[in-house]
Amino acid sequence: xxxxxxxxxxxxxxxxxxxxxxxxxxxxxxxxxxxxxxxxxxxxxxxxxxxxxxxxxxxxxxxxxxxxxxxxxxxxxxxxxxxxxxxxxxxxxxxxxxxxxxxxxxxxxxxxxxxxxxxxxxxxxxxxxxxxxxxxxxxxxxxxxxxxxxxxxxxxxxxxxxxxxxxxxxxxxxxxxxxxxxxxxxxxxxxxxxxxxxxxxxxxxxxxxxxxxxxxxxxxxxxxxxxxxxxxxxxxxxxxxxxxxxxxxxxxxxxxxxxxxxxxxxxxxxxxxxxxxxxxxxxxxxxxxxxxxxxxxxxxxxxxxxxxxxxxxxxxxxxxxxxxxxxxxxxxxxxxxxxxxxxxxxxxxxxxxxxxxxxxxxxxxxxxxxxxxxxxxxxxxxxxxxxxxxxxxxxxxxxxxxxxxxxxxxxxxxxxxxxxx
Numbered sequence: 001x002x003x004x005x006x007x008x009x010x011x012x013x014x015x016x017x018x019x020x021x022x023x024x025x026x027x028x029x030x031x032x033x034x035x036x037x038x039x040x041x042x043x044x045x046x047x048x049x050x051x052x053x054x055x056x057x058x059x060x061x062x063x064x065x066x067x068x069x070x071x072x073x074x075x076x077x078x079x080x081x082x083x084x085x086x087x088x089x090x091x092x093x094x095x096x097x098x099x100x101x102x103x104x105x106x107x108x109x110x111x112x113x114x115x116x117x118x119x120x121x122x123x124x125x126x127x128x129x130x131x132x133x134x135x136x137x138x139x140x141x142x143x144x145x146x147x148x149x150x151x152x153x154x155x156x157x158x159x160x161x162x163x164x165x166x167x168x169x170x171x172x173x174x175x176x177x178x179x180x181x182x183x184x185x186x187x188x189x190x191x192x193x194x195x196x197x198x199x200x201x202x203x204x205x206x207x208x209x210x211x212x213x214x215x216x217x218x219x220x221x222x223x224x225x226x227x228x229x230x231x232x233x234x235x236x237x238x239x240x241x242x243x244x245x246x247x248x249x250x251x252x253x254x255x256x257x258x259x260x261x262x263x264x265x266x267x268x269x270x271x272x273x274x275x276x277x278x279x280x281x282x283x284x285x286x287x288x289x290x291x292x293x294x295x296x297x298x299x300x301x302x303x304x305x306x307x308x309x310x311x312x313x314x315x316x317x318x319x320x321x322x323x324x325x326x327x328x329x330x331x332x333x334x335x336x337x338x339x340x341x342x343x344x345x346x347x348x349x350x351x352x353x354x355x356x357x358x359x360x361x362x363x364x365x366x367x368x369x370x371x372x373x374x375x376x377x378x379x380x381x382x383x384x385x386x387x388x389x390x391x392x393x394x395x396x397x398x399x400x401x402x403x404x405x406x407x408x409x410x411x412x413x414x415x416x417x418x419x420x421x
Contacts (some may be wrong), residue, residue, distance in 0.1 A: 011154040012147070019146030027139045034131060044107035049130070050117045054110075056125070069120045076113040086116055095121075096168070103233070160190045165404035168197065177382050222263050229256045265324045265393070280316030283417065284309065286323050287346055294330045300333065304341035311348035317417060319394045325401075328386040329353040329413050349418040350399075356410040 005013075052416040053064040053072055053306040056401050064072040074080040083099050089107045096103045096118075104119040167181055180198040185191040241249065298305040326344075333342045340356025360368060369391040394401045400416045 011157060011172060015145050015153065016143065018149075020143055023139050023142040027135045031132065032136050034128060038128070039093060042104050045097065046093065046104060046117045046119060046278065050106055050108060050115065052244065053117070054108075054115060066117075069086070072119065073114075073116040074113065082114065082116060083320045087119060089116070092191060120204050146261045152318030152392055161186060161193075164190065164194055164197075189345040214343065222259070226256055226260050229253075230260070245312075248339070261320070261324060261327070264320050265389070271421075281319035281322065284312040286317070286319055286326060287344060290323065290326045290330060292346065294327070294334065298334055298342055301337075302339065303334075303337055306341060306343045307346075308343060309346045311346065313348050313350075315347065315415070315417060316348070318397065321397055322417075325390050325393055325399075325415060326351070326353070328390050329415075331412075333357070333411075350414065350416040352412055353412045354406060354410060354412045356406075356408070359405045359409060359411050360403060362405070368403070369401075406420075 026038050049066065051071075053066070056062075057064050058077075066072060073082040073086065075082055079094065086096060086103075086105055089096070089105050091107050091109055094107065095107045096105050102121050104121050106117045108115050119284040160377060164181065164185070180194075181199050182191055184234070185194050203264040208219065230253065233249055233256065234330055236249050237253075287307065290307075295305050295307075330342070330344065330353060336355040337355040340357075344351070345352040368389050371385055371388040390401060393399075394415065397417075402412075402414050406412050
């Protein structure tokens, strides 16, 4: 699993760990070298002194000429008997610790007799301990220094990345006039990241511009033929028609009205502006229009349509967007409810559309808001864009929409308008 630690902290930890490893190995090397030199040099010195005692002093009948810290013992000589604490030592160099005292012992066996040189090492041990303390202090200071230096270097290294992140976060990069970021950085990894961001952002800008122009152009061009259709329907309604012909004309006129509303909705979305519309409409006003429009069609299908006002909402909203959201939800309820009822419930800060249809499986609650996705019991000739349009409008206006299955069967779509007033 990838680490979730901040990148600067990971740099700091890596720097400190590397310093601990290198400094620790260096300190251990110093300790090992000191022990090696201690054993080698002292062994050589004691071997030389023991040779002088055996071949010079004792051979000529003189007592051993040693300093005050070094003593000579021999198993075959009176007056030089070996103390119990040094007996049984192996031949060669050894260290003997007796309570608080420490000695270097050099042993040699000649013709079955044992000869020893014993040297106190108190002073050397004190100097050795001082050296170890210095090494330990140096190691700890190195770790602390590496932490401070690593913190400084991590901030230096992360400064351009943080700067780039701030620029991306706080500038309107999708605006076509926003300058590129790459020229502000050297030609290194950060510069390459900024260049990659500029390149990707350019492609996103082009895609958004193409979408905006397409939506705007198509919506604009459709207004004229829709106006012709609406005018033609008005003229035909004044002509003598039988009942079936009049129903078809009304159906064409109703479809033309829905298309005009969709065109208006697409035009607002294509502008990509926070136009809440100064002359906003109330939730109850928009609901009344939709009830007048969808109530007869729901009743014609044999459904019990109820308009309930559980709370009073005083906000003003974009009538085009709010009408499109409410109309799409009522249309869905009409298509997917074969019997029972459909309820439009107004609340303070939102509304609900409930039906007694088959409901929507839990695993499809998120998918139904995606473009070109239809329910498992798709009805009508739609392409699965209605709920996608609803989701897009809600996101633009700061509204939220959710869906849940009702306990008694059916579906409830709830729209919260509190964030988009």
